[in-house]
Amino acid sequence: MGIGHYSAHNCVLEAFTLAKTLNIAEPTVIRGEELLARGMGGLYGVGRAAAQAPALVCLSYLAPGASQSVAWVGKGIVYDTGGLSIKARSSMVGMKGDCGGAAGALGAFAAFVSEQPDINVHCVLCLAENAVGPNATRPDDIHRLYSGRTVEINNTDAEGRLVLSDGVVYAQRDLKADTIVDIATLTGAQGTATGKYHAAIVSNCGGLERRCVVAGLRCGELTHPLPYAPELHFPEFTSVVADMKNSVADRNNAQPSCAGLFVLSHLGFDFRGGWLHIDMAAPAHSGERATGYGVALLNVLFGAHSSSRLLRALAPPTK
Numbered sequence: 001m002g003i004g005h006y007s008a009h010n011c012v013l014e015a016f017t018l019a020k021t022l023n024i025a026e027p028t029v030i031r032g033e034e035l036l037a038r039g040m041g042g043l044y045g046v047g048r049a050a051a052q053a054p055a056l057v058c059l060s061y062l063a064p065g066a067s068q069s070v071a072w073v074g075k076g077i078v079y080d081t082g083g084l085s086i087k088a089r090s091s092m093v094g095m096k097g098d099c100g101g102a103a104g105a106l107g108a109f110a111a112f113v114s115e116q117p118d119i120n121v122h123c124v125l126c127l128a129e130n131a132v133g134p135n136a137t138r139p140d141d142i143h144r145l146y147s148g149r150t151v152e153i154n155n156t157d158a159e160g161r162l163v164l165s166d167g168v169v170y171a172q173r174d175l176k177a178d179t180i181v182d183i184a185t186l187t188g189a190q191g192t193a194t195g196k197y198h199a200a201i202v203s204n205c206g207g208l209e210r211r212c213v214v215a216g217l218r219c220g221e222l223t224h225p226l227p228y229a230p231e232l233h234f235p236e237f238t239s240v241v242a243d244m245k246n247s248v249a250d251r252n253n254a255q256p257s258c259a260g261l262f263v264l265s266h267l268g269f270d271f272r273g274g275w276l277h278i279d280m281a282a283p284a285h286s287g288e289r290a291t292g293y294g295v296a297l298l299n300v301l302f303g304a305h306s307s308s309r310l311l312r313a314l315a316p317p318t319k
């Protein structure tokens, strides 16, 4: 727990502090070996080489009489070396920011819950350091994720989708969420596809996708939709020894869409709820500073369920 090390543990403490501030129940924490025992081989496998154990943290706000539940699932890689598929020295710099999705989800939750929403809201943080060490995941390892599906690791630097997949399945199975949003600094290719200002979004629901675009325009945290075509893009992950690989065969074939589909495949392509994937790798930072991207977007997107007059006025129409 050396001073100056980016720390999953500090993020866990932050969640406890926020719960106290919001006067809600203490967060659920599933950490270290318990992740493995619960079947969360994605988050466990990514974080197992680090000095501090990986953790899934869930904060929940339960509205009296609510019939709907939304879960915001954030990628919280507190430092990303790439693992054994290690990053080049220049591309590792700045990887303290690979928890921007979790930070955005946590900040959004803090603001949203303060306004007494009329739906249940869960914030799921997938916290891990993707480190190098004798216990690190190796390319060729096969991990079983919380979905029960197996993944052949062909790139340990494609770790965000592994931790998110366990997070969204937790939201589905344990939280019974009907709308699941995952938000992450997921792919470098996002910047190429939609640039520094627009997050790339993928959704199984046209209405949710449209509302996310409108919410982005209204709050300034811009988004742009990417193709949603599982039948065309998911074959990029074909494995001969597991249900899928974790990294695509062809990096020039809609990579940010593929990364999103990887996450959805663990919910199942027949998932009946709404799923929205927000890849905000580039908008999460401006130069060497973080932007807080996601806080305003999620608050405005779900603003119709808030008691804040401002958020209700900004919220995109639901029809």
Ligand SMILES: [Zn+2]
Pocket (backbone or CB within 6 Å): 080, 082, 130, 156, 157, 158, 159, 160
């Ligand atoms: Zn990575």
